[in-house]
Amino acid sequence: xTVPAPYSGAKQRVVxxxxxIDRALTRIAHEILExxxxxxxLVLLGIPRRGFPLAQRLARKIADVDPGVDPxxxxxxxxxxxxxxxxxxxxxxxxxxxxxxxxxIDDKVVVLVDDVLYSGRTIRSALDxxxxxxxxxxVRLAVLVDRGxxxxxxxxxxxxxNLPTSSSERxxxxxxxxxxxxxAGPGGAGDEVVIEGGA
Amino acid sequence: MKHLLSTSDLSLVDTLQLLxxxxxxxxxxxxxxKKLPALRGRTVVNLFFxxxxxxxxxxxxxxxxxxADVINFAAKGSSVSxxxxxxxxxxxxxxxxxxxxxxxxxxxxxxxxxxASGWIDAAVVNAxxxxxxxxxxALLDAFTLRRHWARITxxxxxxxxxxxxxxxxxxxxxxSRVARSNVWLLxxxxxHITLVGPPTLLPVGVGSWPxxxxxxxxxAVATRPDAVMMLRLQAERMNAAFFPSTREYSRNWGFDxxxxxxxxxxxxxDTVIMHPxxxxxxxxxxxxxxxxxxxxxxxxxxxxxxxxMAALYLLLSGRGHHEENRGAGGALPRxxxxxxxxxx
Numbered sequence: 001x002t003v004p005a006p007y008s009g010a011k012q013r014v015v016x017x018x019x020x021i022d023r024a025l026t027r028i029a030h031e032i033l034e035x036x037x038x039x040x041x042l043v044l045l046g047i048p049r050r051g052f053p054l055a056q057r058l059a060r061k062i063a064d065v066d067p068g069v070d071p072x073x074x075x076x077x078x079x080x081x082x083x084x085x086x087x088x089x090x091x092x093x094x095x096x097x098x099x100x101x102x103x104x105i106d107d108k109v110v111v112l113v114d115d116v117l118y119s120g121r122t123i124r125s126a127l128d129x130x131x132x133x134x135x136x137x138x139v140r141l142a143v144l145v146d147r148g149x150x151x152x153x154x155x156x157x158x159x160x161x162n163l164p165t166s167s168s169e170r171x172x173x174x175x176x177x178x179x180x181x182x183x184a185g186p187g188g189a190g191d192e193v194v195i196e197g198g199a
Numbered sequence: 200m201k202h203l204l205s206t207s208d209l210s211l212v213d214t215l216q217l218l219x220x221x222x223x224x225x226x227x228x229x230x231x232x233k234k235l236p237a238l239r240g241r242t243v244v245n246l247f248f249x250x251x252x253x254x255x256x257x258x259x260x261x262x263x264x265x266x267a268d269v270i271n272f273a274a275k276g277s278s279v280s281x282x283x284x285x286x287x288x289x290x291x292x293x294x295x296x297x298x299x300x301x302x303x304x305x306x307x308x309x310x311x312x313x314x315a316s317g318w319i320d321a322a323v324v325n326a327x328x329x330x331x332x333x334x335x336x337a338l339l340d341a342f343t344l345r346r347h348w349a350r351i352t353x354x355x356x357x358x359x360x361x362x363x364x365x366x367x368x369x370x371x372x373x374x375s376r377v378a379r380s381n382v383w384l385l386x387x388x389x390x391h392i393t394l395v396g397p398p399t400l401l402p403v404g405v406g407s408w409p410x411x412x413x414x415x416x417x418x419a420v421a422t423r424p425d426a427v428m429m430l431r432l433q434a435e436r437m438n439a440a441f442f443p444s445t446r447e448y449s450r451n452w453g454f455d456x457x458x459x460x461x462x463x464x465x466x467x468x469d470t471v472i473m474h475p476x477x478x479x480x481x482x483x484x485x486x487x488x489x490x491x492x493x494x495x496x497x498x499x500x501x502x503x504x505x506x507x508m509a510a511l512y513l514l515l516s517g518r519g520h521h522e523e524n525r526g527a528g529g530a531l532p533r534x535x536x537x538x539x540x541x542x543x
Contacts, residue, residue: 079223082235082512092517094216095223097357132232 016161016193021144024160025054028142029061031158036109039066041137043108045078047126048096050115052077053177054144058113076100078112078133080125100133110136111158115173117143120154145193147171161193169198202314202323203510206334206384211360214341214387219357221342221502221509227264228505238267241298241515246288247326248274248304253476253500254326254336258301261507267515270297285309286318293319299515300324307331322514330374330436336475337380339506341388343473343499344426351469362389367419368410369395370430370452370483373402374437377475378430382410395419396452399441416452420461428473429454429484445482455485462493471495 016024036042039062046055052075059071081087081095112126123141130139142158147165165171172194200213209217227233243262245255255271262269272292274280279288285304292300299322302310307329314323327333341361348364349356366385372378372394382392392410394401405412413419420427432448442448449455454472462470472484472493480486489496 082237087237087516090517092513094220097223098226128236132234133230 011198012194012196014192014194015163016145018190018192021160021191021193024144025057026061028158028160029058029065032058032111032140032142033062033065035140035157039069039074041108042069042074043076043101043103043105043110043136044074045076045100045105045110045112045126045130047112047114047122048077048079049178050173050175051113053175054115055111055113056177058111058142073101073103076105078126078129080122080129083125083128085121085125098129098133105130105134105136107135107137109138109140111140111142113142115144115175116171117141117146117154117156117159118149118171120150120152123154124152144173145171163193163195165195166198170196172196200513202310202325203334203514204311204314204323204325205332206337206380206387207332209334209384209387211387214338214384215358215360217338217506217509217513218342218345220513221338221505222357224264224508224512225502225505227508228501234264234266236266237512238262238265238515241267242270242296243267243299243301243511243515244270244272244292244295244297244321245326246272246292246300246302248279248302248309249327251303251326253503254303254333257500257503258324258326258335258507258511260504261511262299264504265508265511267298267511270295285313286316289313289316289318293321297321299511301326303327305329324510324514327376329376330379331376332380333376333475334380334384335503335507335510336377337384338510339499339503340377340381340428340473340475341384342502342506343495344385344390344471345388346498346502347426347469347471347495360388361385364390364426365393365422365424366390367393367395367422367424367427368430369416369419369427369454371400371432372396372405372430373400373441374433375430381428382408386410393419393422393424397442397448416454416458417461420458420465423465423467424470426471426473427454428475429478429488431475431477432479432483449482453481453483453485454488456487459485459488459491459493473499475499 044055044059046052055075059075063069063071077097077099079096079098081093130136140157143156144160145163146156146159147163149167174192176191227235245258247255259269301324302313303326308331309328310323310325325332325334344361346356348361349359368378368381385392386409393413394410395413395416398414472488473495474484476496478484478489480489
């Protein structure tokens, strides 16, 4: 992901630093375990790009609590490109890989993981994509940041931070797995959530 | 990319994008529900002026898997046999608001004419024109080769090219649009191509192509190729004597049982045998070679659907030229102007 150079007068503020993100993910991992009463039938599906590393981190934290769980065997990636409702409005996007855990998603408790929840349209696409892949018993949603401005009746079950924003602002999530050091935000190469622009 | 007419104008970046998208489409083909909603509401017309089995079925399957509507048009039994011109046929399709036209035509350049003439706004996909090009066949060959190359080198196939691969293309190069498309595309991907065939079946000017030319198949096999692509002897396009007898052709340039055994003797365990189909068994390829584990004939057919899905998706999704043209003043006045100019 390319980040344009900050123009003069651009407002940029860090709302979650690396330690904040880690704490939020630890809490979400515990919430998932609590809601599911353990790790049985649990599958974490990350939505590319940044949802997938977040799902991996959550799976590792869950494995820390329950050492009987192999984090890789409960994590997957769900690409929603072909299910988006704005394919005809935007330049062509290349789909990314969808990788499900070997156990599949039928009758599982699937937790969709994404970085920012905004209009809810990505999650709508993800729900459609899931239907074509199998029939989970329950689908839940975990996001690092909920910035509001929903356009569809969708809400998250697990939220790292509720972030009241104006729609003229942009929320950028930097994760070391996805974002190259050159594209790092004001805080350097680490993980952070930044709000840019706005009044 | 507005049209897919030729592999010679495909850049390496475009080619790799197409092959990488095809990789994801192949994953969809292995699911229980082999359908994506990406092209819902779009219309794809298969406009076939020449006989075809696998290409037409493959394009139809690809369009349907992407949820597009498909209209099949075969020249036989249509108004073309009453003398309708390509232009009038195309404008009929335009009036039915086709979003993509997949065309196969016996005349080289017919798809390019359709794309450049302004008769239609739809994206044009060349499904074989005369002895010119057959780009989706070359793309599916490249896809098949890339998966094979990735398996033997132990790398993931997405994002990689064919650098270092040695490929023989054998037989009727003169009449083969598959050979032409493959020479440009596989060279773009970094492979080394050697054409093999009798001098009478090699085109004039082949010396300027980015490949080597050999006249003896056994000499060519001795260069230890990674893949051997056999071409169909196109008897229907041959209106002159190109070789003394089919038996002599088969003996000299057919991939027979003896040459199949030679691959084993030479220790070329990873060399694959390709054929675009339909095969003349016993002529350019023996049944033992066509049915051996080295043969990729069926994998090529399977990959054809994935590659064509990728091509249709990349041409039709996104804010295409289609809407832009209609937005900027509409297509009708433009067409009207052009017709006036042509009449003048």
